[in-house]
Amino acid sequence: MRTIDFTPLHRFAVGFDRMQRQFDHAMQVDDAQSSYPPYNIEALRAEDGADKYRITMAVAGFGEEDLAIELKEDTLFVSGKADKPEQEVQYLHHGIAGRAFERRFELADHIKVLSASLENGMLHIELAREVPEEKKPRRINIEPASKAKGIENKAA
Numbered sequence: 001m002r003t004i005d006f007t008p009l010h011r012f013a014v015g016f017d018r019m020q021r022q023f024d025h026a027m028q029v030d031d032a033q034s035s036y037p038p039y040n041i042e043a044l045r046a047e048d049g050a051d052k053y054r055i056t057m058a059v060a061g062f063g064e065e066d067l068a069i070e071l072k073e074d075t076l077f078v079s080g081k082a083d084k085p086e087q088e089v090q091y092l093h094h095g096i097a098g099r100a101f102e103r104r105f106e107l108a109d110h111i112k113v114l115s116a117s118l119e120n121g122m123l124h125i126e127l128a129r130e131v132p133e134e135k136k137p138r139r140i141n142i143e144p145a146s147k148a149k150g151i152e153n154k155a156a
Contacts, residue, residue: 036101037080051129055105060121061098067123069116076105076113078123110135 037057044052055076059067062080070077079102107127114126 036097053127055125057123059123064118071113074107076107078103
């Protein structure tokens with residue numbers, strides 16, 4: 001794997017720290033770790049028109065006590081710890097992965113984690129975009145020229 005030094009770009013990237021972190025993280029991705037556990041990200045249509053999302057992860061063999069979900073800044077961390085079997089098992093075929101994992105999701109601005117549930121080996125994490133009122137676009141009415149107040153030329 002080739003390592004690229006982005007240090008010269010840091011001088012010009014004032015205010016783009018998040019983009020730099022994502023860039024650095026993308027360069028460090030390990031393919032073996034990046035595919036486990038499998039997951040889906042769904043865009044849901046809310047009746048109120050809000051943007052809602054669902055992350056679904058296949059975590060068969062993990063219980064609620066084995067999973068941890070944590071939000072740090074704009075990164076959602078989902079991790080699972082694997083329990084060692086109490087007795088040694090001799091497998092004829094070992095195809096079910098029971099290893100520990102940590103998956104990270106970079107969340108966009110104003111994304112809020114609503115809830116998480118575990119059902120039939122599937123972990124569902126509900127998300128919603130909640131843009132503050134001051135950040136939402138608003139319409140500015142244009143007044144007719146006759147009502148507009150301006151500077152009047154009056155002789156003194």
